[in-house]
Amino acid sequence: MPSFPLYSPLRSASLKTECISQSNKQYRSKHSVPCAALFRLRYSRVSRKEIPVERVERRPRSHRCRASTYQGNSASDHANALISDRQSRLLRHQGGIVVGLGDPIVDALVFAEDEQLCELGYETGGCIPVDSYDDIEELLATFPEETRTPGGSAANVIRGLAGFNQVGFKCAFIGKVGTDAAGAQYACGLEERGITSLLHQSDTSTPTGICISLVSPDGQRTMRPYL
Template sequence: MLDVLTLGNAIVDVIAHTDDDFLVAEKLHKGSMNLIDEARAMDLYGRMGQATIMSGGAAANTAAGVAALGRRAGFIGKVRNDEAGALYRHDMRAVGIRFETPDATDGPATARSFILVTPDGERTMNTYLGACQNLTPADIDEDTVRSARVVYLEGYLWDPPQAKEAFRKAVAIAHAAGNKVSLTLSDSFCVDRYRDEFLELIRTGAVDILFANIHEVKALYQTADAETALAALRAEDTPHALLSVVTRSEAGSLVISRDRTRAVDAFAVDRIVDSTGAGDLFAGGFLAGLAHGLDEVGCARLGAMAAAEVISHMGARPQRNLLDMARENGILA
Protein backbone atom coordinates (compact mmCIF):
# COMPACT_ATOMS: atom_id res chain seq x y z
CA MET A 1 0.00 0.00 0.00
CA LEU A 2 1.15 3.53 -0.82
CA ASP A 3 0.05 6.80 0.74
CA VAL A 4 0.91 8.80 -2.37
CA LEU A 5 1.78 7.71 -5.92
CA THR A 6 3.11 10.49 -8.13
CA LEU A 7 3.23 10.54 -11.94
CA GLY A 8 5.53 12.92 -13.71
CA ASN A 9 8.59 13.65 -15.76
CA ALA A 10 11.75 11.89 -14.53
CA ILE A 11 14.36 14.63 -14.91
CA VAL A 12 17.96 15.09 -13.84
CA ASP A 13 18.40 18.68 -12.62
CA VAL A 14 21.48 20.67 -13.62
CA ILE A 15 21.46 23.74 -11.36
CA ALA A 16 23.71 26.79 -11.60
CA HIS A 17 23.79 30.33 -10.16
CA THR A 18 23.50 33.13 -12.70
CA ASP A 19 22.37 36.76 -12.96
CA ASP A 20 19.58 38.63 -14.71
CA ASP A 21 21.91 39.77 -17.49
CA PHE A 22 22.54 36.16 -18.50
CA LEU A 23 18.78 35.52 -18.72
CA VAL A 24 18.35 38.58 -20.91
CA ALA A 25 21.24 37.56 -23.15
CA GLU A 26 19.76 34.07 -23.57
CA LYS A 27 16.24 35.52 -24.15
CA LEU A 28 14.84 33.66 -21.14
CA HIS A 29 11.74 34.79 -19.24
CA LYS A 30 12.67 34.87 -15.55
CA GLY A 31 10.76 32.33 -13.46
CA SER A 32 9.46 30.37 -16.45
CA MET A 33 9.78 26.75 -17.56
CA ASN A 34 10.84 26.44 -21.19
CA LEU A 35 10.85 23.25 -23.26
CA ILE A 36 14.02 22.95 -25.32
CA ASP A 37 15.50 20.46 -27.77
CA GLU A 38 18.74 18.53 -27.36
CA ALA A 39 20.80 21.02 -29.37
CA ARG A 40 19.63 23.95 -27.25
CA ALA A 41 20.23 21.86 -24.11
CA MET A 42 23.86 21.27 -25.03
CA ASP A 43 24.36 24.93 -26.02
CA LEU A 44 22.89 26.21 -22.75
CA TYR A 45 24.91 23.72 -20.70
CA GLY A 46 28.07 25.01 -22.35
CA ARG A 47 27.23 28.61 -21.39
CA MET A 48 26.16 27.92 -17.79
CA GLY A 49 28.51 28.35 -14.88
CA GLN A 50 29.57 25.60 -12.48
CA ALA A 51 26.60 23.32 -11.92
CA THR A 52 25.22 20.94 -9.31
CA ILE A 53 23.64 17.76 -10.73
CA MET A 54 20.91 15.87 -8.87
CA SER A 55 17.71 13.95 -9.53
CA GLY A 56 14.57 16.06 -9.84
CA GLY A 57 11.27 16.41 -11.64
CA ALA A 58 8.25 18.02 -10.00
CA ALA A 59 6.24 14.92 -9.08
CA ALA A 60 9.38 13.03 -8.06
CA ASN A 61 10.31 15.89 -5.71
CA THR A 62 6.83 15.66 -4.19
CA ALA A 63 7.31 11.93 -3.66
CA ALA A 64 10.64 12.67 -1.95
CA GLY A 65 8.87 15.06 0.41
CA VAL A 66 6.23 12.45 1.27
CA ALA A 67 8.93 9.85 1.96
CA ALA A 68 11.00 12.29 4.02
CA LEU A 69 7.96 12.79 6.26
CA GLY A 70 7.67 9.10 7.00
CA ARG A 71 4.94 8.10 4.56
CA ARG A 72 4.92 5.56 1.74
CA ALA A 73 5.60 7.10 -1.67
CA GLY A 74 5.80 5.76 -5.21
CA PHE A 75 6.67 7.30 -8.56
CA ILE A 76 5.88 6.52 -12.19
CA GLY A 77 8.12 8.18 -14.78
CA LYS A 78 10.39 7.25 -17.68
CA VAL A 79 14.19 7.24 -17.91
CA ARG A 80 16.50 5.78 -20.55
CA ASN A 81 18.87 2.90 -19.74
CA ASP A 82 21.83 5.30 -19.70
CA GLU A 83 24.16 6.70 -17.03
CA ALA A 84 21.80 9.52 -16.06
CA GLY A 85 18.88 7.08 -15.88
CA ALA A 86 20.79 4.74 -13.57
CA LEU A 87 21.73 7.68 -11.31
CA TYR A 88 18.11 8.80 -11.22
CA ARG A 89 16.77 5.35 -10.31
CA HIS A 90 19.40 4.97 -7.56
CA ASP A 91 18.56 8.37 -6.06
CA MET A 92 14.83 7.63 -5.99
CA ARG A 93 15.20 4.28 -4.29
CA ALA A 94 17.82 5.62 -1.88
CA VAL A 95 15.25 7.96 -0.31
CA GLY A 96 12.65 5.21 -0.03
CA ILE A 97 10.51 5.87 -3.12
CA ARG A 98 9.02 2.90 -4.94
CA PHE A 99 10.07 3.36 -8.59
CA GLU A 100 9.52 0.38 -10.87
CA THR A 101 8.75 1.90 -14.28
CA PRO A 102 10.88 0.02 -16.86
CA ASP A 103 13.72 1.89 -18.55
CA ALA A 104 13.41 2.93 -22.19
CA THR A 105 15.90 0.86 -24.19
CA ASP A 106 15.96 3.11 -27.25
CA GLY A 107 15.05 6.64 -28.25
CA PRO A 108 16.17 9.90 -26.59
CA ALA A 109 18.35 10.16 -23.50
CA THR A 110 17.15 10.63 -19.93
CA ALA A 111 15.62 14.09 -19.49
CA ARG A 112 17.52 17.04 -18.06
CA SER A 113 16.41 20.41 -16.74
CA PHE A 114 18.93 23.24 -16.82
CA ILE A 115 17.93 25.44 -13.89
CA LEU A 116 19.31 28.96 -13.60
CA VAL A 117 19.05 30.53 -10.15
CA THR A 118 19.35 34.32 -9.82
CA PRO A 119 20.53 36.07 -6.62
CA ASP A 120 16.92 36.55 -5.43
CA GLY A 121 16.46 32.75 -5.39
CA GLU A 122 14.14 32.71 -8.42
CA ARG A 123 14.63 29.79 -10.78
CA THR A 124 14.30 29.71 -14.56
CA MET A 125 14.00 26.19 -15.97
CA ASN A 126 14.96 24.97 -19.42
CA THR A 127 13.88 21.39 -19.87
CA TYR A 128 14.86 18.78 -22.43
CA LEU A 129 12.18 16.14 -21.94
CA GLY A 130 14.08 13.33 -23.66
CA ALA A 131 12.94 9.91 -22.47
CA CYS A 132 10.06 11.45 -20.48
CA GLN A 133 8.13 11.60 -23.73
CA ASN A 134 8.23 7.81 -23.94
CA LEU A 135 5.93 7.35 -20.94
CA THR A 136 2.85 5.53 -22.24
CA PRO A 137 -0.34 3.99 -20.82
CA ALA A 138 1.49 0.63 -20.79
CA ASP A 139 3.73 2.04 -18.02
CA ILE A 140 0.74 2.53 -15.70
CA ASP A 141 0.66 -0.53 -13.46
CA GLU A 142 -2.93 -1.00 -12.35
CA ASP A 143 -2.12 -2.73 -9.07
CA THR A 144 0.25 0.07 -8.07
CA VAL A 145 -2.30 2.77 -8.87
CA ARG A 146 -5.06 0.94 -7.00
CA SER A 147 -2.80 0.59 -3.96
CA ALA A 148 -2.31 4.37 -3.55
CA ARG A 149 -4.60 6.46 -1.34
CA VAL A 150 -3.78 9.53 -3.46
CA VAL A 151 -2.52 9.64 -7.05
CA TYR A 152 -0.71 12.93 -7.73
CA LEU A 153 -0.21 14.19 -11.29
CA GLU A 154 1.98 17.03 -12.49
CA GLY A 155 0.69 19.47 -15.11
CA TYR A 156 3.96 19.25 -17.03
CA LEU A 157 3.00 15.66 -17.90
CA TRP A 158 0.31 17.09 -20.17
CA ASP A 159 2.90 18.04 -22.83
CA PRO A 160 3.74 14.62 -24.37
CA PRO A 161 0.59 13.09 -25.97
CA GLN A 162 1.24 9.51 -24.82
CA ALA A 163 1.93 10.69 -21.28
CA LYS A 164 -1.39 12.51 -21.35
CA GLU A 165 -3.14 9.21 -22.07
CA ALA A 166 -1.17 7.57 -19.25
CA PHE A 167 -2.44 10.37 -17.01
CA ARG A 168 -6.08 9.68 -17.99
CA LYS A 169 -5.65 5.94 -17.44
CA ALA A 170 -4.29 6.52 -13.92
CA VAL A 171 -7.23 8.80 -13.08
CA ALA A 172 -9.75 6.17 -14.18
CA ILE A 173 -8.07 3.38 -12.19
CA ALA A 174 -7.72 5.51 -9.05
CA HIS A 175 -11.34 6.62 -9.03
CA ALA A 176 -12.60 3.11 -9.78
CA ALA A 177 -10.73 1.99 -6.65
CA GLY A 178 -12.29 4.77 -4.56
CA ASN A 179 -9.03 6.70 -4.22
CA LYS A 180 -8.28 10.41 -4.60
CA VAL A 181 -6.64 12.15 -7.56
CA SER A 182 -4.57 15.30 -7.14
CA LEU A 183 -3.26 17.65 -9.84
CA THR A 184 -0.66 20.40 -9.69
CA LEU A 185 -0.90 23.07 -12.41
CA SER A 186 2.93 23.21 -12.39
CA ASP A 187 3.58 26.51 -14.20
CA SER A 188 1.72 29.54 -15.58
CA PHE A 189 3.08 28.88 -19.06
CA CYS A 190 1.88 25.27 -18.80
CA VAL A 191 -1.57 26.61 -17.88
CA ASP A 192 -1.51 28.90 -20.92
CA ARG A 193 -0.87 25.89 -23.16
CA TYR A 194 -3.59 23.67 -21.70
CA ARG A 195 -6.08 25.97 -19.95
CA ASP A 196 -9.22 24.44 -21.46
CA GLU A 197 -8.08 20.89 -20.78
CA PHE A 198 -7.16 21.64 -17.17
CA LEU A 199 -10.54 23.29 -16.62
CA GLU A 200 -12.22 20.24 -18.12
CA LEU A 201 -10.34 17.97 -15.69
CA ILE A 202 -11.54 20.11 -12.78
CA ARG A 203 -15.13 20.46 -13.96
CA THR A 204 -15.65 16.80 -14.85
CA GLY A 205 -14.47 15.63 -11.43
CA ALA A 206 -11.22 14.05 -12.62
CA VAL A 207 -9.44 16.06 -9.88
CA ASP A 208 -10.22 15.87 -6.16
CA ILE A 209 -7.33 18.00 -4.84
CA LEU A 210 -5.86 20.88 -6.86
CA PHE A 211 -2.48 22.48 -6.12
CA ALA A 212 -1.50 25.79 -7.70
CA ASN A 213 0.29 29.01 -6.92
CA ILE A 214 -1.56 32.29 -7.22
CA HIS A 215 0.04 33.09 -10.60
CA GLU A 216 -1.20 29.80 -12.03
CA VAL A 217 -4.73 30.45 -10.75
CA LYS A 218 -4.71 33.88 -12.39
CA ALA A 219 -3.50 32.29 -15.63
CA LEU A 220 -6.22 29.64 -15.40
CA TYR A 221 -8.96 32.28 -15.27
CA GLN A 222 -7.15 34.82 -17.48
CA THR A 223 -7.17 37.69 -15.01
CA ALA A 224 -4.51 39.86 -13.42
CA ASP A 225 -6.55 40.20 -10.23
CA ALA A 226 -5.96 37.56 -7.56
CA GLU A 227 -9.35 37.97 -5.87
CA THR A 228 -11.19 37.57 -9.17
CA ALA A 229 -9.25 34.38 -9.89
CA LEU A 230 -9.87 32.97 -6.42
CA ALA A 231 -13.58 33.76 -6.65
CA ALA A 232 -13.76 31.90 -9.96
CA LEU A 233 -12.02 28.90 -8.41
CA ARG A 234 -14.43 28.88 -5.45
CA ALA A 235 -17.38 29.04 -7.83
CA GLU A 236 -16.39 25.97 -9.86
CA ASP A 237 -19.40 23.62 -10.10
CA THR A 238 -17.75 20.21 -9.78
CA PRO A 239 -19.42 16.78 -9.39
CA HIS A 240 -17.89 16.45 -5.91
CA ALA A 241 -16.28 18.74 -3.36
CA LEU A 242 -13.05 20.06 -4.87
CA LEU A 243 -10.28 20.94 -2.41
CA SER A 244 -7.93 23.61 -3.76
CA VAL A 245 -4.65 24.61 -2.15
CA VAL A 246 -3.19 27.89 -3.43
CA THR A 247 0.30 29.02 -2.44
CA ARG A 248 1.25 32.72 -2.33
CA SER A 249 4.98 32.70 -1.51
CA GLU A 250 5.69 34.74 1.65
CA ALA A 251 1.95 35.48 2.04
CA GLY A 252 1.34 31.82 2.88
CA SER A 253 -1.33 29.59 1.41
CA LEU A 254 -5.10 29.33 1.06
CA VAL A 255 -7.06 26.11 1.58
CA ILE A 256 -10.25 26.52 -0.43
CA SER A 257 -13.34 24.35 -0.35
CA ARG A 258 -16.84 25.06 -1.62
CA ASP A 259 -18.02 26.61 1.63
CA ARG A 260 -14.95 28.29 3.12
CA THR A 261 -11.41 29.57 2.64
CA ARG A 262 -8.72 29.24 5.30
CA ALA A 263 -5.47 31.21 5.26
CA VAL A 264 -2.28 29.56 6.56
CA ASP A 265 0.91 31.53 7.22
CA ALA A 266 4.17 30.85 5.44
CA PHE A 267 6.93 29.20 7.45
CA ALA A 268 9.73 31.58 8.43
CA VAL A 269 12.98 31.27 6.51
CA ASP A 270 16.14 33.33 7.05
CA ARG A 271 17.18 33.50 3.40
CA ILE A 272 15.90 32.16 0.09
CA VAL A 273 18.78 30.45 -1.66
CA ASP A 274 16.95 28.57 -4.44
CA SER A 275 13.18 28.42 -4.94
CA THR A 276 13.42 25.26 -7.07
CA GLY A 277 11.04 22.64 -5.68
CA ALA A 278 9.18 24.92 -3.27
CA GLY A 279 5.76 24.07 -4.69
CA ASP A 280 6.69 20.40 -5.05
CA LEU A 281 7.71 20.08 -1.41
CA PHE A 282 4.66 22.05 -0.27
CA ALA A 283 2.47 19.48 -2.03
CA GLY A 284 4.54 16.64 -0.55
CA GLY A 285 4.13 18.04 2.93
CA PHE A 286 0.39 18.60 2.48
CA LEU A 287 -0.23 15.07 1.18
CA ALA A 288 1.97 13.54 3.88
CA GLY A 289 -0.11 15.49 6.40
CA LEU A 290 -3.27 13.87 5.06
CA ALA A 291 -1.65 10.46 5.45
CA HIS A 292 -0.67 11.36 9.03
CA GLY A 293 -4.31 12.26 9.76
CA LEU A 294 -3.87 16.03 10.08
CA ASP A 295 -6.69 18.41 9.27
CA GLU A 296 -6.33 20.58 6.17
CA VAL A 297 -4.81 23.53 8.02
CA GLY A 298 -2.28 21.22 9.66
CA CYS A 299 -1.49 19.78 6.23
CA ALA A 300 -0.85 23.28 4.87
CA ARG A 301 1.44 24.06 7.83
CA LEU A 302 3.40 20.88 7.13
CA GLY A 303 3.62 21.82 3.45
CA ALA A 304 4.84 25.32 4.32
CA MET A 305 7.53 23.86 6.57
CA ALA A 306 8.76 21.47 3.85
CA ALA A 307 8.83 24.29 1.28
CA ALA A 308 10.77 26.54 3.66
CA GLU A 309 13.40 23.86 4.18
CA VAL A 310 13.96 23.27 0.46
CA ILE A 311 14.32 26.97 -0.47
CA SER A 312 17.02 27.43 2.17
CA HIS A 313 19.60 25.55 0.06
CA MET A 314 20.40 24.60 -3.53
CA GLY A 315 18.38 21.76 -5.04
CA ALA A 316 14.81 20.52 -4.87
CA ARG A 317 15.18 17.69 -2.35
CA PRO A 318 15.20 18.03 1.48
CA GLN A 319 18.56 18.14 3.24
CA ARG A 320 17.31 18.32 6.84
CA ASN A 321 15.27 15.65 8.57
CA LEU A 322 11.71 16.83 7.89
CA LEU A 323 10.15 14.54 10.50
CA ASP A 324 12.36 16.03 13.20
CA MET A 325 11.51 19.54 11.99
CA ALA A 326 7.78 18.78 12.10
CA ARG A 327 8.05 17.47 15.65
CA GLU A 328 10.18 20.40 16.80
CA ASN A 329 7.56 22.81 15.45
CA GLY A 330 4.62 20.95 16.99
CA ILE A 331 3.08 19.95 13.64
CA LEU A 332 3.49 16.20 14.18
CA ALA A 333 3.59 14.34 17.47
Protein backbone atom coordinates (compact mmCIF):
# COMPACT_ATOMS: atom_id res chain seq x y z
CA MET A 1 0.00 0.00 0.00
CA PRO A 2 1.26 3.54 -0.76
CA SER A 3 2.36 5.55 2.20
CA PHE A 4 1.07 9.10 2.63
CA PRO A 5 2.99 11.69 4.65
CA LEU A 6 1.29 12.65 7.85
CA TYR A 7 0.50 16.27 8.66
CA SER A 8 3.13 17.85 10.85
CA PRO A 9 3.08 21.39 12.32
CA LEU A 10 6.86 21.54 12.05
CA ARG A 11 6.68 20.55 8.41
CA SER A 12 4.12 23.29 7.65
CA ALA A 13 6.16 25.88 9.54
CA SER A 14 9.28 25.00 7.56
CA LEU A 15 7.36 25.33 4.29
CA LYS A 16 6.14 28.76 5.33
CA THR A 17 9.68 29.80 6.22
CA GLU A 18 10.95 28.67 2.80
CA CYS A 19 8.19 30.64 1.01
CA ILE A 20 8.96 33.76 3.03
CA SER A 21 12.70 33.47 2.38
CA GLN A 22 12.12 33.00 -1.36
CA SER A 23 9.82 36.05 -1.50
CA ASN A 24 12.42 38.10 0.41
CA LYS A 25 15.10 37.09 -2.09
CA GLN A 26 12.88 38.12 -5.01
CA TYR A 27 12.09 41.43 -3.33
CA ARG A 28 15.80 42.09 -2.66
CA SER A 29 16.73 41.34 -6.27
CA LYS A 30 14.02 43.65 -7.54
CA HIS A 31 14.39 46.59 -5.17
CA SER A 32 17.94 46.03 -3.93
CA VAL A 33 16.78 46.95 -0.39
CA PRO A 34 16.78 44.37 2.46
CA CYS A 35 13.39 43.64 3.94
CA ALA A 36 14.76 44.11 7.43
CA ALA A 37 15.83 47.63 6.54
CA LEU A 38 12.42 48.37 5.11
CA PHE A 39 10.81 46.97 8.28
CA ARG A 40 12.98 49.19 10.50
CA LEU A 41 12.33 52.21 8.29
CA ARG A 42 8.59 51.68 8.41
CA TYR A 43 8.09 50.73 12.05
CA SER A 44 10.97 52.49 13.81
CA ARG A 45 10.12 55.09 16.42
CA VAL A 46 12.07 57.92 14.89
CA SER A 47 10.85 61.45 15.29
CA ARG A 48 9.94 63.34 12.17
CA LYS A 49 12.64 65.92 12.85
CA GLU A 50 15.34 63.26 12.29
CA ILE A 51 13.97 62.15 8.90
CA PRO A 52 15.56 64.16 6.05
CA VAL A 53 12.89 65.97 4.03
CA GLU A 54 13.46 67.79 0.76
CA ARG A 55 12.27 71.34 1.23
CA VAL A 56 10.56 73.15 -1.65
CA GLU A 57 10.98 76.89 -1.85
CA ARG A 58 7.72 78.81 -1.84
CA ARG A 59 7.04 81.51 -4.37
CA PRO A 60 7.48 85.09 -3.18
CA ARG A 61 4.37 86.78 -1.91
CA SER A 62 4.42 89.22 -4.83
CA HIS A 63 3.81 86.32 -7.27
CA ARG A 64 0.81 84.92 -5.45
CA CYS A 65 -2.72 85.58 -6.57
CA ARG A 66 -4.27 88.35 -4.56
CA ALA A 67 -7.71 86.83 -4.99
CA SER A 68 -6.64 83.79 -2.96
CA THR A 69 -6.10 85.98 0.11
CA TYR A 70 -9.30 87.96 -0.41
CA GLN A 71 -11.82 87.31 2.30
CA GLY A 72 -15.10 87.78 0.40
CA ASN A 73 -18.46 86.20 1.04
CA SER A 74 -20.14 86.44 -2.37
CA ALA A 75 -19.14 85.19 -5.82
CA SER A 76 -19.17 88.74 -7.17
CA ASP A 77 -16.59 89.83 -4.59
CA HIS A 78 -14.31 86.98 -5.60
CA ALA A 79 -14.77 87.83 -9.33
CA ASN A 80 -13.95 91.49 -8.69
CA ALA A 81 -10.80 90.44 -6.86
CA LEU A 82 -9.74 88.30 -9.83
CA ILE A 83 -10.36 91.15 -12.26
CA SER A 84 -8.38 93.63 -10.16
CA ASP A 85 -5.51 91.16 -9.85
CA ARG A 86 -5.46 90.59 -13.61
CA GLN A 87 -5.48 94.32 -14.32
CA SER A 88 -2.64 94.89 -11.88
CA ARG A 89 -0.55 92.21 -13.61
CA LEU A 90 -1.22 93.82 -16.99
CA LEU A 91 -0.21 97.21 -15.66
CA ARG A 92 3.09 95.77 -14.42
CA HIS A 93 3.93 94.65 -17.98
CA GLN A 94 3.30 97.85 -19.89
CA GLY A 95 5.05 98.47 -23.16
CA GLY A 96 4.33 95.09 -24.79
CA ILE A 97 2.69 94.37 -28.12
CA VAL A 98 -0.10 91.96 -29.09
CA VAL A 99 -0.06 90.73 -32.70
CA GLY A 100 -3.02 89.03 -34.38
CA LEU A 101 -2.61 86.77 -37.41
CA GLY A 102 -5.66 85.81 -39.44
CA ASP A 103 -7.82 86.28 -42.53
CA PRO A 104 -8.98 89.89 -43.10
CA ILE A 105 -12.69 90.03 -43.90
CA VAL A 106 -14.55 93.28 -44.52
CA ASP A 107 -17.87 93.34 -42.65
CA ALA A 108 -20.46 95.23 -44.69
CA LEU A 109 -23.48 96.06 -42.54
CA VAL A 110 -26.74 96.74 -44.41
CA PHE A 111 -30.23 97.31 -43.01
CA ALA A 112 -32.90 95.53 -45.05
CA GLU A 113 -36.65 95.15 -44.74
CA ASP A 114 -38.38 91.78 -44.80
CA GLU A 115 -39.94 92.60 -48.19
CA GLN A 116 -36.50 93.23 -49.68
CA LEU A 117 -35.24 89.87 -48.43
CA CYS A 118 -38.27 88.18 -50.01
CA GLU A 119 -37.57 89.89 -53.33
CA LEU A 120 -34.01 88.60 -53.24
CA GLY A 121 -35.22 85.11 -52.36
CA TYR A 122 -33.38 85.05 -49.03
CA GLU A 123 -34.67 83.41 -45.88
CA THR A 124 -34.18 85.41 -42.72
CA GLY A 125 -31.10 84.27 -40.81
CA GLY A 126 -28.38 81.85 -41.75
CA CYS A 127 -25.05 82.18 -43.52
CA ILE A 128 -24.71 81.05 -47.15
CA PRO A 129 -21.43 81.70 -49.04
CA VAL A 130 -21.54 83.54 -52.36
CA ASP A 131 -19.83 81.93 -55.35
CA SER A 132 -18.55 85.00 -57.21
CA TYR A 133 -17.54 88.54 -56.33
CA ASP A 134 -19.89 89.89 -59.01
CA ASP A 135 -22.85 88.67 -56.95
CA ILE A 136 -21.48 90.62 -54.00
CA GLU A 137 -21.28 93.80 -56.06
CA GLU A 138 -24.83 93.33 -57.35
CA LEU A 139 -26.10 92.81 -53.83
CA LEU A 140 -24.33 95.91 -52.55
CA ALA A 141 -25.74 97.94 -55.45
CA THR A 142 -29.23 97.07 -54.22
CA PHE A 143 -28.55 98.80 -50.89
CA PRO A 144 -26.85 102.17 -51.38
CA GLU A 145 -26.20 102.73 -47.66
CA GLU A 146 -23.72 100.43 -45.99
CA THR A 147 -21.21 100.47 -43.13
CA ARG A 148 -17.86 98.74 -43.54
CA THR A 149 -15.63 97.71 -40.65
CA PRO A 150 -12.55 95.46 -40.38
CA GLY A 151 -13.67 91.95 -39.46
CA GLY A 152 -12.49 88.38 -39.10
CA SER A 153 -11.98 86.30 -35.95
CA ALA A 154 -8.42 87.43 -35.23
CA ALA A 155 -9.12 91.06 -36.15
CA ASN A 156 -12.14 91.17 -33.85
CA VAL A 157 -10.00 89.99 -30.93
CA ILE A 158 -7.37 92.64 -31.66
CA ARG A 159 -10.05 95.30 -31.93
CA GLY A 160 -11.36 94.30 -28.52
CA LEU A 161 -7.89 94.47 -26.96
CA ALA A 162 -7.20 97.83 -28.56
CA GLY A 163 -10.16 99.22 -26.65
CA PHE A 164 -8.25 98.83 -23.36
CA ASN A 165 -6.27 102.03 -23.81
CA GLN A 166 -5.50 102.22 -20.09
CA VAL A 167 -3.44 99.02 -20.25
CA GLY A 168 -0.71 100.58 -22.37
CA PHE A 169 0.31 97.80 -24.76
CA LYS A 170 0.21 98.13 -28.55
CA CYS A 171 -1.80 96.03 -30.99
CA ALA A 172 -0.96 94.97 -34.54
CA PHE A 173 -2.60 92.76 -37.14
CA ILE A 174 -1.05 90.62 -39.89
CA GLY A 175 -3.07 89.39 -42.86
CA LYS A 176 -3.36 89.27 -46.62
CA VAL A 177 -5.73 91.46 -48.62
CA GLY A 178 -6.35 92.02 -52.29
CA THR A 179 -5.05 94.91 -54.35
CA ASP A 180 -8.38 96.73 -54.34
CA ALA A 181 -10.32 99.47 -52.56
CA ALA A 182 -11.66 97.05 -49.95
CA GLY A 183 -8.12 96.17 -48.86
CA ALA A 184 -7.19 99.84 -48.54
CA GLN A 185 -10.35 100.51 -46.50
CA TYR A 186 -9.48 97.58 -44.23
CA ALA A 187 -6.03 99.03 -43.50
CA CYS A 188 -7.47 102.49 -42.81
CA GLY A 189 -10.06 100.98 -40.47
CA LEU A 190 -7.32 99.32 -38.42
CA GLU A 191 -5.26 102.50 -38.19
CA GLU A 192 -8.31 104.51 -37.07
CA ARG A 193 -8.74 102.13 -34.13
CA GLY A 194 -5.12 102.42 -33.05
CA ILE A 195 -4.02 99.08 -34.54
CA THR A 196 -0.80 98.87 -36.52
CA SER A 197 -1.60 97.48 -39.97
CA LEU A 198 0.88 94.84 -41.19
CA LEU A 199 -1.18 93.74 -44.18
CA HIS A 200 0.31 92.12 -47.26
CA GLN A 201 -1.26 92.68 -50.67
CA SER A 202 -1.88 89.70 -52.90
CA ASP A 203 0.01 89.43 -56.20
CA THR A 204 -2.99 87.88 -57.92
CA SER A 205 -6.32 89.39 -58.88
CA THR A 206 -8.10 87.77 -55.91
CA PRO A 207 -10.23 90.41 -54.16
CA THR A 208 -10.37 91.03 -50.44
CA GLY A 209 -12.78 88.83 -48.52
CA ILE A 210 -16.08 90.44 -47.63
CA CYS A 211 -19.17 89.44 -45.66
CA ILE A 212 -22.49 91.23 -46.16
CA SER A 213 -24.77 91.22 -43.12
CA LEU A 214 -28.40 92.04 -43.96
CA VAL A 215 -29.97 93.20 -40.69
CA SER A 216 -33.75 92.89 -40.41
CA PRO A 217 -35.88 95.28 -38.33
CA ASP A 218 -36.05 92.66 -35.54
CA GLY A 219 -32.25 92.46 -35.40
CA GLN A 220 -31.89 89.13 -37.25
CA ARG A 221 -28.82 88.90 -39.47
CA THR A 222 -28.72 87.25 -42.88
CA MET A 223 -25.08 86.85 -43.90
CA ARG A 224 -23.66 86.36 -47.39
CA PRO A 225 -19.85 85.99 -47.25
CA TYR A 226 -17.34 85.80 -50.07
CA LEU A 227 -14.10 84.27 -48.80
